[in-house]
Amino acid sequence: MPEATGTSVPAFEAIGLTRSYRLDGGVLVDALRGVSLRIGQGEFAAIVGPSGSGKSTLMHLLGCLDRPTSGTLRVNGVDVATLDDARLADLRNRTIGFVFQSFHLLARTSALDNVALPLVYRGVSRAGRRERAKAALEAVGLGHRLTHRPSQMSGGEQQRVAIARALVGDPRVLLADEPTGNLDTRNGEEVMGLLERLNEGGVAVVLVTHDADVAARARRQIHVRDGRIERDT
Ligand SMILES: Nc1ncnc2c1ncn2[C@@H]1O[C@H](COP(=O)(O)OP(=O)(O)OP(=O)(O)O)[C@@H](O)[C@H]1O
Numbered sequence: 001m002p003e004a005t006g007t008s009v010p011a012f013e014a015i016g017l018t019r020s021y022r023l024d025g026g027v028l029v030d031a032l033r034g035v036s037l038r039i040g041q042g043e044f045a046a047i048v049g050p051s052g053s054g055k056s057t058l059m060h061l062l063g064c065l066d067r068p069t070s071g072t073l074r075v076n077g078v079d080v081a082t083l084d085d086a087r088l089a090d091l092r093n094r095t096i097g098f099v100f101q102s103f104h105l106l107a108r109t110s111a112l113d114n115v116a117l118p119l120v121y122r123g124v125s126r127a128g129r130r131e132r133a134k135a136a137l138e139a140v141g142l143g144h145r146l147t148h149r150p151s152q153m154s155g156g157e158q159q160r161v162a163i164a165r166a167l168v169g170d171p172r173v174l175l176a177d178e179p180t181g182n183l184d185t186r187n188g189e190e191v192m193g194l195l196e197r198l199n200e201g202g203v204a205v206v207l208v209t210h211d212a213d214v215a216a217r218a219r220r221q222i223h224v225r226d227g228r229i230e231r232d233t
Protein backbone atom coordinates (compact mmCIF):
# COMPACT_ATOMS: atom_id res chain seq x y z
CA MET A 1 0.00 0.00 0.00
CA PRO A 2 1.45 3.42 -0.85
CA GLU A 3 1.95 5.26 2.38
CA ALA A 4 3.73 8.55 2.75
CA THR A 5 5.47 8.99 6.06
CA GLY A 6 7.45 12.20 5.54
CA THR A 7 6.85 14.94 8.08
CA SER A 8 5.58 17.27 5.35
CA VAL A 9 2.61 15.00 4.64
CA PRO A 10 -0.38 16.23 6.65
CA ALA A 11 -2.14 13.84 9.01
CA PHE A 12 -5.40 14.77 7.28
CA GLU A 13 -6.19 16.56 4.06
CA ALA A 14 -9.86 16.99 3.21
CA ILE A 15 -11.11 18.59 0.03
CA GLY A 16 -14.81 19.32 -0.36
CA LEU A 17 -15.97 16.52 1.92
CA THR A 18 -19.68 15.89 2.06
CA ARG A 19 -21.66 13.29 3.96
CA SER A 20 -25.39 12.75 3.43
CA TYR A 21 -27.43 10.27 5.41
CA ARG A 22 -30.49 8.71 3.81
CA LEU A 23 -33.38 8.21 6.21
CA ASP A 24 -35.76 5.24 5.91
CA GLY A 25 -38.34 7.31 4.04
CA GLY A 26 -35.67 8.23 1.48
CA VAL A 27 -35.17 11.76 2.80
CA LEU A 28 -31.54 12.96 2.61
CA VAL A 29 -29.85 14.70 5.54
CA ASP A 30 -26.81 16.72 4.51
CA ALA A 31 -24.68 16.43 7.63
CA LEU A 32 -21.52 17.78 5.95
CA ARG A 33 -21.79 20.16 3.01
CA GLY A 34 -18.24 20.58 1.72
CA VAL A 35 -15.47 20.64 4.28
CA SER A 36 -11.90 21.35 3.26
CA LEU A 37 -9.15 21.33 5.84
CA ARG A 38 -5.62 20.21 6.49
CA ILE A 39 -4.36 19.02 9.84
CA GLY A 40 -0.61 18.64 10.17
CA GLN A 41 1.33 15.95 12.02
CA GLY A 42 1.54 16.75 15.71
CA GLU A 43 -1.14 19.46 15.67
CA PHE A 44 -3.56 20.07 18.53
CA ALA A 45 -6.95 21.20 17.21
CA ALA A 46 -10.41 21.61 18.72
CA ILE A 47 -13.58 21.28 16.67
CA VAL A 48 -16.42 23.34 18.10
CA GLY A 49 -19.94 24.17 16.99
CA PRO A 50 -23.63 23.75 17.82
CA SER A 51 -25.28 20.39 18.40
CA GLY A 52 -26.15 18.80 15.06
CA SER A 53 -23.63 20.88 13.10
CA GLY A 54 -21.70 17.84 11.87
CA LYS A 55 -18.80 17.51 14.31
CA SER A 56 -19.16 13.79 15.01
CA THR A 57 -19.82 13.11 11.33
CA LEU A 58 -16.55 14.85 10.45
CA MET A 59 -14.67 12.98 13.19
CA HIS A 60 -15.99 9.64 11.92
CA LEU A 61 -14.75 10.45 8.42
CA LEU A 62 -11.31 11.55 9.67
CA GLY A 63 -11.17 8.42 11.82
CA CYS A 64 -11.86 6.18 8.79
CA LEU A 65 -14.95 4.80 10.53
CA ASP A 66 -17.12 6.05 7.68
CA ARG A 67 -16.62 7.20 4.12
CA PRO A 68 -17.50 10.55 2.55
CA THR A 69 -20.43 10.81 0.13
CA SER A 70 -18.23 13.00 -2.07
CA GLY A 71 -14.93 14.85 -1.85
CA THR A 72 -11.42 13.65 -1.17
CA LEU A 73 -9.86 12.60 2.12
CA ARG A 74 -6.19 11.75 2.50
CA VAL A 75 -4.99 10.26 5.78
CA ASN A 76 -1.20 10.42 6.12
CA GLY A 77 -1.10 11.02 2.38
CA VAL A 78 -3.28 8.03 1.46
CA ASP A 79 -6.53 8.73 -0.41
CA VAL A 80 -9.10 6.65 1.48
CA ALA A 81 -11.09 6.12 -1.74
CA THR A 82 -8.24 3.90 -3.01
CA LEU A 83 -8.56 1.52 -0.04
CA ASP A 84 -11.03 -1.35 0.27
CA ASP A 85 -12.74 -1.80 3.63
CA ALA A 86 -10.10 -4.18 5.00
CA ARG A 87 -7.24 -1.82 4.10
CA LEU A 88 -9.14 1.14 5.49
CA ALA A 89 -9.63 -0.72 8.78
CA ASP A 90 -5.94 -1.55 8.78
CA LEU A 91 -4.93 2.10 8.25
CA ARG A 92 -7.24 3.08 11.10
CA ASN A 93 -5.95 0.39 13.44
CA ARG A 94 -2.31 1.29 12.86
CA THR A 95 -2.44 5.08 12.89
CA ILE A 96 -5.58 6.40 14.58
CA GLY A 97 -6.91 6.23 18.11
CA PHE A 98 -10.59 7.11 18.41
CA VAL A 99 -12.54 8.10 21.52
CA PHE A 100 -16.28 7.93 20.83
CA GLN A 101 -18.78 10.41 22.20
CA SER A 102 -20.67 7.45 23.71
CA PHE A 103 -17.61 5.34 24.75
CA HIS A 104 -18.53 2.15 22.78
CA LEU A 105 -17.11 -0.16 25.44
CA LEU A 106 -18.02 -3.85 25.52
CA ALA A 107 -20.43 -4.20 28.44
CA ARG A 108 -19.55 -7.70 29.62
CA THR A 109 -15.82 -7.25 29.30
CA SER A 110 -13.32 -6.01 31.88
CA ALA A 111 -11.54 -2.68 31.51
CA LEU A 112 -8.30 -4.55 30.81
CA ASP A 113 -9.79 -6.65 27.99
CA ASN A 114 -11.65 -3.66 26.50
CA VAL A 115 -8.37 -1.78 26.23
CA ALA A 116 -6.42 -4.82 24.96
CA LEU A 117 -8.89 -5.52 22.13
CA PRO A 118 -7.41 -3.29 19.37
CA LEU A 119 -4.10 -5.13 19.77
CA VAL A 120 -5.72 -8.44 18.77
CA TYR A 121 -5.87 -7.11 15.19
CA ARG A 122 -2.17 -6.25 15.33
CA GLY A 123 -1.08 -9.76 16.16
CA VAL A 124 0.29 -8.83 19.61
CA SER A 125 0.61 -11.85 21.93
CA ARG A 126 -1.88 -12.27 24.76
CA ALA A 127 0.73 -11.49 27.40
CA GLY A 128 1.90 -8.44 25.43
CA ARG A 129 -1.68 -7.22 25.05
CA ARG A 130 -2.37 -7.44 28.77
CA GLU A 131 0.86 -5.70 29.66
CA ARG A 132 0.24 -2.81 27.28
CA ALA A 133 -3.44 -2.52 28.29
CA LYS A 134 -2.43 -2.37 31.94
CA ALA A 135 0.10 0.38 31.21
CA ALA A 136 -2.51 2.36 29.23
CA LEU A 137 -5.03 2.08 32.07
CA GLU A 138 -2.40 3.14 34.58
CA ALA A 139 -1.63 6.15 32.38
CA VAL A 140 -5.25 7.33 32.71
CA GLY A 141 -5.29 6.69 36.46
CA LEU A 142 -7.24 3.42 36.39
CA GLY A 143 -4.61 0.95 37.53
CA HIS A 144 -6.98 0.00 40.38
CA ARG A 145 -9.95 -0.78 38.09
CA LEU A 146 -8.47 -3.37 35.70
CA THR A 147 -11.07 -6.07 36.32
CA HIS A 148 -14.13 -3.83 36.55
CA ARG A 149 -16.73 -4.05 33.79
CA PRO A 150 -18.14 -0.76 32.37
CA SER A 151 -21.35 -1.10 34.43
CA GLN A 152 -19.17 -1.26 37.55
CA MET A 153 -17.49 2.06 36.79
CA SER A 154 -18.50 5.72 36.91
CA GLY A 155 -19.10 7.68 33.70
CA GLY A 156 -15.76 9.42 34.07
CA GLU A 157 -13.96 6.12 34.58
CA GLN A 158 -15.63 4.66 31.48
CA GLN A 159 -14.51 7.75 29.57
CA ARG A 160 -10.94 7.11 30.67
CA VAL A 161 -11.13 3.42 29.70
CA ALA A 162 -12.20 4.60 26.23
CA ILE A 163 -9.19 6.92 26.12
CA ALA A 164 -6.84 4.14 27.25
CA ARG A 165 -8.21 1.92 24.46
CA ALA A 166 -7.54 4.69 21.93
CA LEU A 167 -3.95 5.05 23.17
CA VAL A 168 -2.94 1.45 23.56
CA GLY A 169 -1.82 1.06 19.95
CA ASP A 170 0.50 4.13 20.05
CA PRO A 171 -1.43 6.05 17.38
CA ARG A 172 0.07 8.97 15.45
CA VAL A 173 -3.28 10.71 15.69
CA LEU A 174 -5.83 10.75 18.48
CA LEU A 175 -9.40 11.75 17.61
CA ALA A 176 -11.57 12.38 20.66
CA ASP A 177 -15.27 13.28 20.47
CA GLU A 178 -16.12 15.18 23.67
CA PRO A 179 -13.42 13.47 25.79
CA THR A 180 -14.27 15.61 28.82
CA GLY A 181 -18.04 15.80 28.22
CA ASN A 182 -18.90 13.38 31.01
CA LEU A 183 -16.22 14.37 33.49
CA ASP A 184 -16.20 16.66 36.50
CA THR A 185 -13.68 19.50 36.59
CA ARG A 186 -10.92 17.49 38.25
CA ASN A 187 -11.19 14.44 35.99
CA GLY A 188 -11.63 16.69 32.96
CA GLU A 189 -8.44 18.46 33.93
CA GLU A 190 -6.63 15.12 34.22
CA VAL A 191 -7.79 14.02 30.78
CA MET A 192 -6.77 17.33 29.23
CA GLY A 193 -3.36 17.05 30.88
CA LEU A 194 -3.04 13.56 29.44
CA LEU A 195 -3.94 14.76 25.92
CA GLU A 196 -1.47 17.65 26.21
CA ARG A 197 1.35 15.31 27.24
CA LEU A 198 0.55 13.02 24.34
CA ASN A 199 0.61 15.97 21.98
CA GLU A 200 3.98 17.11 23.38
CA GLY A 201 5.18 13.59 22.57
CA GLY A 202 4.29 14.17 18.90
CA VAL A 203 0.78 12.72 18.64
CA ALA A 204 -1.67 14.90 16.70
CA VAL A 205 -4.80 15.48 18.79
CA VAL A 206 -8.16 16.53 17.36
CA LEU A 207 -10.96 16.85 19.87
CA VAL A 208 -14.57 17.95 19.78
CA THR A 209 -15.77 20.02 22.71
CA HIS A 210 -18.61 22.22 23.88
CA ASP A 211 -16.40 23.61 26.63
CA ALA A 212 -14.81 26.97 25.79
CA ASP A 213 -12.03 26.43 28.36
CA VAL A 214 -11.11 23.09 26.78
CA ALA A 215 -11.19 24.59 23.27
CA ALA A 216 -8.97 27.46 24.38
CA ARG A 217 -6.22 25.00 25.32
CA ALA A 218 -5.94 23.76 21.75
CA ARG A 219 -3.64 25.69 19.44
CA ARG A 220 -6.29 25.77 16.74
CA GLN A 221 -10.08 26.10 16.83
CA ILE A 222 -12.16 24.88 13.93
CA HIS A 223 -15.72 26.21 14.10
CA VAL A 224 -18.33 24.06 12.34
CA ARG A 225 -21.85 25.24 11.57
CA ASP A 226 -24.52 23.63 9.37
CA GLY A 227 -22.06 21.13 7.95
CA ARG A 228 -19.45 23.67 6.95
CA ILE A 229 -16.35 25.23 8.45
CA GLU A 230 -17.34 28.69 9.51
CA ARG A 231 -14.03 29.80 11.01
CA ASP A 232 -10.59 28.26 11.50
CA THR A 233 -8.22 30.09 13.82
N1 LIG B 1 -27.01 8.02 11.03
C1 LIG B 1 -27.63 9.16 10.76
N2 LIG B 1 -28.74 9.17 9.98
C2 LIG B 1 -29.36 10.32 9.70
N3 LIG B 1 -28.97 11.54 10.14
C3 LIG B 1 -27.89 11.59 10.93
C4 LIG B 1 -27.17 10.40 11.29
N4 LIG B 1 -26.13 10.77 12.08
C5 LIG B 1 -26.22 12.11 12.20
N5 LIG B 1 -27.26 12.60 11.52
C6 LIG B 1 -27.65 14.02 11.40
O1 LIG B 1 -26.55 14.73 10.87
C7 LIG B 1 -26.37 15.97 11.53
C8 LIG B 1 -24.99 16.05 12.13
O2 LIG B 1 -24.88 15.10 13.20
P1 LIG B 1 -23.59 14.98 14.10
O3 LIG B 1 -23.76 13.80 14.95
O4 LIG B 1 -22.39 15.03 13.22
O5 LIG B 1 -23.69 16.34 14.95
P2 LIG B 1 -22.74 16.89 16.12
O6 LIG B 1 -22.23 18.22 15.65
O7 LIG B 1 -21.75 15.86 16.49
O8 LIG B 1 -23.79 17.13 17.29
P3 LIG B 1 -23.62 16.93 18.90
O9 LIG B 1 -22.88 18.17 19.38
O10 LIG B 1 -25.04 16.93 19.38
O11 LIG B 1 -22.89 15.66 19.16
C9 LIG B 1 -27.49 16.07 12.54
O12 LIG B 1 -28.52 16.86 12.00
C10 LIG B 1 -27.94 14.64 12.74
O13 LIG B 1 -29.30 14.60 13.05
Ligand SMILES: [Mg+2]
Pocket residue numbers: 055056057101177
Ligand atom coordinates in the same frame (compact mmCIF):
# COMPACT_ATOMS: atom_id res chain seq x y z
MG1 LIG C 1 -21.50 14.69 18.19
